[in-house]
Amino acid sequence: MKRRSALKSLIVATGSLVTLPAWATGWTPETVGQLTFASLDEEMMLAELVETFIPETTTPGAKSLKVHQFVLRMITDCYDQPAQELLKQGLIKTDEMARQAYSKPFTACDVPQRTDLLRQLSAAVEPETQQFANLIKGLTIRGYTNSEYYLVNVRKYVMAPGFYHGCVDLITN
Secondary structure: OHHHHHHHHHHHHHHHHHHHHHHHOOOOHHHHOOOOOOOHHHHHHHHHHHHHHOOOOOOOOOOOOOHHHHHHHHHHHHOOHHHHHHHHHHHHHHHHHHHHHHOOOHHHOOHHHHHHHHHHHHOOOOHHHHHHHHHHHHHHHHHHHOOHHHHHHHOOOOOOOOOOOOOOOOOOO
16 A cells, blocks of 8 residues: 555656656746836846945946845845835935935936945934945845855855865874
């Protein structure tokens, strides 16, 4: 009796594994749906914000490494609802500050203006604004230092650290 149930389980598992690739190939970003709570405009503004923290020079910047998508994914999956609201309100506040100071949206500002706005956000009196600036800065740094480019080209990441040296003379005193 146990052999029959084991064979049935084995057949079902094998059938599932065979049909999985055919089922999964039909996935596209449109069929999966929106994975974040942010709109496209908010995502673009966040991309410019993280690019201001780590700009592209001789090395890729945060925007080209898609750190903004990492930040959104972290806030969506790992943080609670207040952090998501903090992100939305912080993006609105940043855009408002840019419009007040330079009469244009944050995405239209040049690099010195964006840097000045980030300094103002970090030195703001309201604790929410400071929390937003610290959250984005911390997640940007984490996303950049966890990117494939950084780990391979800067840190020289080794998958299995250390080496085995089998024939080594032991020196004892």
